Amino acid sequence: MAAVETTVVAAALTAGARRGDGPRRRATSAARLPALLLAAALSLFQVSAVEVYTPPELSVENGTEAKLECTFTSSEVISSAASVTWSFQAEGATSTISFFYYSNGKAYPGKDVFKDRISWSGDLNKKDASISIANMRFQDNGTYTCDVKNPPDIVVTPGEIKLRVVERGNLPVFPLGLVTGVAIGGVLGLVLLIILIVCVVYRKKNSKKHYSGLPHHLAITCLCFCFVFCFVFAS
Numbered sequence: 001m002a003a004v005e006t007t008v009v010a011a012a013l014t015a016g017a018r019r020g021d022g023p024r025r026r027a028t029s030a031a032r033l034p035a036l037l038l039a040a041a042l043s044l045f046q047v048s049a050v051e052v053y054t055p056p057e058l059s060v061e062n063g064t065e066a067k068l069e070c071t072f073t074s075s076e077v078i079s080s081a082a083s084v085t086w087s088f089q090a091e092g093a094t095s096t097i098s099f100f101y102y103s104n105g106k107a108y109p110g111k112d113v114f115k116d117r118i119s120w121s122g123d124l125n126k127k128d129a130s131i132s133i134a135n136m137r138f139q140d141n142g143t144y145t146c147d148v149k150n151p152p153d154i155v156v157t158p159g160e161i162k163l164r165v166v167e168r169g170n171l172p173v174f175p176l177g178l179v180t181g182v183a184i185g186g187v188l189g190l191v192l193l194i195i196l197i198v199c200v201v202y203r204k205k206n207s208k209k210h211y212s213g214l215p216h217h218l219a220i221t222c223l224c225f226c227f228v229f230c231f232v233f234a235s
Contacts (some may be wrong), residue, residue, distance in 0.1 A: 004070050030135070050074045052129075055157030060136050061168045067121055068161055070129040070146035074153045080104045082150040084129040087158075088114070091141040099130055113139070138165050 007122040052072045060066040068086070071126055086100035099110040105121045117135055129148050140163065153186070160187040 025229060029075055034132070050153045050156040052146055052148050052156060052159035054146050054161050056160070056162065058161050059166055060088065060163065060164045062136060062138060062165050064136055064167065065132055065134045066136050066140075067130060067132045068144055068146070068163070070122070070131075070148070070159055072129060072148045072150075074127070074148075074150040076153045078124050078127070082124050082148070085144040085147040085149075086131055087147065089143045089145070093142070096145070102129070110229050113173075136165050141165055175223070202227055 044179075050072055051074075052070060054068075054070050058066065058068070060131040081103075083100075083101065083103040085098055087096050087098045097110070097112060099112050099114045101108040101110075102120055102122075102124075107118075109115055109118045114133060117133050119132045119134070121132045122130040129146055142163065144161045144163055145158045146161070148156060
């Protein structure tokens with residue numbers, strides 16, 4: 001009898017606890033409702049992004065023309081509402097200025113140090129937003145930003161180019177050591193490929209005979225030699 005009473009009391013306590021949790025659960029659900037509605041609204045009006053591509057760095061000679069290349073991709077058809085904005089932050093400066101704007105087939109250069117030196121070199125229909133700046137000067141050193149918008153694709157991460165103006169004849173050249181290394185690597189790769197082909201052909205021709213394994217050891221020896229050769233030239 002005592003066991004039955006204990007079971008009844010436990011069941012009553014459990015039911016009471018569940019009834020007490022009801023208001024809390026309803027309050028939690030009500031608090032989550034605005035967030036769920038907001039997420040649903042954002043999914044209905046999702047905006048895709050324009051992706052902008054620029055070279056990370058550019059070196060130009062003093063007094064020459066520099067072409068700042070900028071291309072982009074967009075999921076929408078290019079319309080008359082598409083626009084391009086170029087900005088500049090001088091080396092060592094903390095502020096950025098917008099010096100060029102292009103939209104609907106018209107260019108709007110700003111009133112700044114680049115005035116009368118800028119020309120449009122792109123074609124939005126070909127997803128090209130490049131510009132050219134004539135008579136580059138040392139004070140033109142800095143970071144150039146290309147920002148493209150093609151509504152409704154307006155969420156964009158701009159492309160940045162770090163530009164450096166150098167004296168005439170001082171443009172960086174392709175490293176000779178890198179060229180030599182690539183050439184050596186190509187030759188060694190070709191030699192290794194020839195050795196492997198010879199080993200495969202030899203193995204097929206002697207598949208029914210006793211195979212001594214000499215070509216296999218020869219290939220391993222040549223491979224080790226190639227690795228040592230590459231290490232010596234790399235160091």
